[in-house]
Amino acid sequence: MVKSMNAHLLRLAPLRTLICFLIFSVSYIACDEENMSESEAGSEAGSEAGSEAGSEAGSEAGSEAGSEAGSEAGSEAGSEAGSDTWIMIGTGFRRYEPLITDQEVPIIAGIQGGFHVWGGFIGTGFNDADVRIVYTLELEGETIASADYTEFELPKNSRGEFEYAGVSVIYFRNEDVEPTSGQLMTLKLRVETQEGQILTDEQRLTPRCCE
Numbered sequence: 001m002v003k004s005m006n007a008h009l010l011r012l013a014p015l016r017t018l019i020c021f022l023i024f025s026v027s028y029i030a031c032d033e034e035n036m037s038e039s040e041a042g043s044e045a046g047s048e049a050g051s052e053a054g055s056e057a058g059s060e061a062g063s064e065a066g067s068e069a070g071s072e073a074g075s076e077a078g079s080e081a082g083s084d085t086w087i088m089i090g091t092g093f094r095r096y097e098p099l100i101t102d103q104e105v106p107i108i109a110g111i112q113g114g115f116h117v118w119g120g121f122i123g124t125g126f127n128d129a130d131v132r133i134v135y136t137l138e139l140e141g142e143t144i145a146s147a148d149y150t151e152f153e154l155p156k157n158s159r160g161e162f163e164y165a166g167v168s169v170i171y172f173r174n175e176d177v178e179p180t181s182g183q184l185m186t187l188k189l190r191v192e193t194q195e196g197q198i199l200t201d202e203q204r205l206t207p208r209c210c211e
Helices: 002-080 174-180
Strands: 086-091 103-109 115-124 131-139 142-151 162-171 185-192 198-209
Touching (some): 086 162, 086 185, 115 142, 115 185, 115 198, 174 198
Parallel strands (some): 103 198
Antiparallel strands (some): 103 115, 115 162, 131 142, 142 162, 185 198
């Protein structure tokens, strides 16, 4: 009887081995698929985070490079004119951005129902206490938008130059925005100091409606 049972168990041994092998294989595949899913999820999250960080860093680097380029151009213009006093008109909301001739700029829909383009400038060599800043946007000699105010003190950049942005050059009439969108205009800047010193600059650009 004992010999018969032993013989029966010996015959079952390969089957048990096969069953154990199958259970181990299924568990291994399930674990491997789970690890692969976690790895893919981690890789995708890392890729998105890296892309966002790279985009933000690239935007900041581009803005800083533009500001430096504008500063160098302004310094060269002042040097050619034989003066250490100069301003250079530009645009920009959060920080100054230089303008190139005929550049397209967005027309912004303001929260109070009006429309404007952004004005900015850099400069040096003048007294900025209670300085008056005047912008005009002209189409064929007619002023269609403006900004006029007095600033107590101007901020400076890391190079010690005055650097200002976020000026809303506001359209007089909303009905002028759509018909004039895409037309070549001139953005003019006039800075007046307490001592009566006047600095001016201008640039041709193309406002485009609407953001």
